[in-house]
Every structure is written in C-alpha cells, then in structure tokens.
Amino acid sequence: MSTLQDVMAQLQLAGTAQNRKVYARHGAAEPMFGVSYKDLGRIAKPLKTDHALAAELWDSGNHDARVLALRIADASAMTKTRARRWLRDVDNYVLAEALGGKLSESPHARELSDEWRDSPAEWPASVGWFIVACTAEQADIWSASELRGLVAQIDAEIAERPNRVRHEMNGVLIAIGLKDESLRRTVLEVDARIGPIQVDHGETGCKTPAIAPYIDRTLAHREQMAARRAAKAAAKAAAKAGV
Numbered sequence: 158m159s160t161l162q163d164v165m166a167q168l169q170l171a172g173t174a175q176n177r178k179v180y181a182r183h184g185a186a187e188p189m190f191g192v193s194y195k196d197l198g199r200i201a202k203p204l205k206t207d208h209a210l211a212a213e214l215w216d217s218g219n220h221d222a223r224v225l226a227l228r229i230a231d232a233s234a235m236t237k238t239r240a241r242r243w244l245r246d247v248d249n250y251v252l253a254e255a256l257g258g259k260l261s262e263s264p265h266a267r268e269l270s271d272e273w274r275d276s277p278a279e280w281p282a283s284v285g286w287f288i289v290a291c292t293a294e295q296a297d298i299w300s301a302s303e304l305r306g307l308v309a310q311i312d313a314e315i316a317e318r319p320n321r322v323r324h325e326m327n328g329v330l331i332a333i334g335l336k337d338e339s340l341r342r343t344v345l346e347v348d349a350r351i352g353p354i355q356v357d358h359g360e361t362g363c364k365t366p367a368i369a370p371y372i373d374r375t376l377a378h379r380e381q382m383a384a385r386r387a388a389k390a391a392a393k394a395a396a397k398a399g400v
Contacts, residue, residue, distance in 0.1 A: 159204055161213040168221050171196040180220065182360045184249030189220035197221070201228040208234045215243060220252070227255040232262035240269055247280045250321050257287030257325075266291075267298050279319035286325035293332035304333045304340055312347045320357050324365050327354045334372045345369055 172190025180191055192200075204210065211230035214222040223246070240260055247253050260269055266288050273285030289307060292298045299307075311326045318326065334344035348368040356365040 159207075159210065161210065161217070164200065164204070164210065164214065164225070165217065165219070165222065167200050168192050168219070168225065171200065172221065180251070183251055183363075184359075185220045185251060186248060187220075188218060192221040192224075197225055197228065201225055204229045206231050212239070215246070218246075220249075223252055224255055227252075227259045230259055232259050233264065235260060235263040235265065237265050237269065240265065244273070244281060244284060247284065250283065250324075253280050253283045253321065254287050254325075257284040258291055260284070261288045261291035277319075279321055282319065282322045283325050286322060286329055290325060290328040290332045293329065294336045301337075301340060304336065305343060308333055308340075308343055308347055312351060315351060315354065323354050324356045327356070327365050327368065330368050331366065331371050331375075334368065335375055341372065344372075 168190050171192045173193075174191065176191030176193055177189060178191075180189060207229050208231040211226040214226035214229075217223075240256075240263070243256055247256060260266055263269075270285045270288040270292075273281040274289070276282045276285065289299075293304060307329065311330060315323055315326050330344050330348065334341045334348075345368075353367060354365050358364065
C-alpha cells in the first residue's frame with residue numbers, strides 16, 4: 158500500500174518548472190510540483206480508489222496532490238462535510254471542476270449543487286453549476302421542468318455572474334441542450350438571445366465554446382458512434398449466424 162510520503166515523492170520527481178509556469182497561468186498556486194496530466198494518470202493507476210490516501214493528499218495543500226486526490230477519491234464515500242471542507246480550499250478552476258466532477262458521482266450531487274449554485278462567491282457557484290453540467294442528462298437527478306428553470310435562471314443572470322461561473326453556466330446550457338429535442342430548442346432560443354458568453358481566460362489558450370456549434374458537433378459524433386456500434390453488432394450477429 159502506498160503511503161502519502163511515497164506518492165508525494167513520486168509527484169515531486171515528476172514535476173517540471175515549465176508545467177508550474179503553465180499551471181500558474183491557469184490559476185494554480187504554490188505549493189505545486191507541476192506534474193503533467195499524463196504523469197498524474199500514471200501515478201493514479203496503481204493507487205486505484207483509495208479514499209483515505211485521497212484525504213491525506215488533499216490535506217497536504219499541494220495543488221498536484223489535490224488533483225490526484227480527486228482522481229482516487231471514492232465518490233460514494235464522500236460526505237457532505239468533507240465536500241464542504243474541500244470546497245473551502247478551492248482557489249482555481251482546475252480544482253473547482255475536478256471537485257465538481259467527483260461530487261457529480263456522489264449521492265449528494267443534487268443537494269450540494271442546490272446549496273452552492275446561487276453563492277455570490279466564484280468557486281462555490283462554479284462547482285455547483287459544474288455538477289449540473291455533469292448530471293443534466295440524468296433523469297433521476299433533474300426533471301425536464303427543473304432543467305427549464307435552470308435555463309431561465311441562466312438567461313436572467315449569466316451576464317452578471319462572476320467570470321468562471323459564466324463559463325460553467327455556458328457548459329450547463331450545452332449539457333441541457335443535449336438531453337432532448339424540446340430542451341434543445343429552449344437552449345438555442347436562449348443562446349440566440351444572449352449571444353456569445355464573454356469569459357476572461359487570462360494568458361491561456363482556453364476558450365468558452367459557442368453553444369449551438371458545440372451541440373451540433375456532439376450530436377453528430379453521437380450519431381457516428383451509434384452507427385459504428387450498430388454496424389459492429391450486425392457484423393457480429395452475421396458471423397455468429399455463419400453468413
């Protein structure tokens with residue numbers, strides 16, 4: 158079993174000065190080693206799911222360790238108390254989205270999203286809205302009428318919300334637009350009315366995607382994947398029948 162000291166040593170060895178500069182431009186703060194996402198994946202793989210180690214990594218205060226913690230944490234074991242405590246430490250969008258993604262898989266996803274979305278603070282609201290983006294297509298979490306309500310809220314508020322919250326709201330509109338044709342029409346009407354969402358990504362190459370084109374590309378990709386699966390299934394059935 159890997160110890161905190163073992164994993165921190167691996168992270169330190171994998172870090173680079175160049176990555177630290179890049180991550181700083183994305184809002185990450187010291188202490189950090191600057192570990193690439195490829196190396197984070199390599200380090201995470203043998204650790205599998207280790208909730209106790211994830212807690213130790215998070216409490217280290219190191220940015221890379223916290224990103225790794227959110228890779229190996231057990232979403233089903235996340236308590237609301239721990240989620241709220243970890244949220245207090247979030248100070249950049251990388252951790253905000255990583256935490257939101259992990260919590261979207263937890264039993265508390267909806268409750269925590271409801272608790273945080275309307276916060277005037279950037280990071281709680283960002284995490285709350287990112288949870289929506291991750292779960293919008295799950296009927297057991299959101300009804301169609303609730304999603305329409307969120308679209309209406311975004312329509313009314315997005316121009317005045319903090320910078321990164323606008324980006325996450327943009328992602329929510331995309332996610333809701335992908336759920337079904339009726340919701341898609343509602344989202345596209347709002348998109349046409351509010352126009353491109355302005356988000357300051359600082360000294361990075363990141364962009365906030367245009368809603369309608371992104372939805373179109375995603376739907377086209379889904380259709381292609383469905384066609385490939387159908388063709389593969391047909392070929393398998395034909396082979397089994399000896400055709």
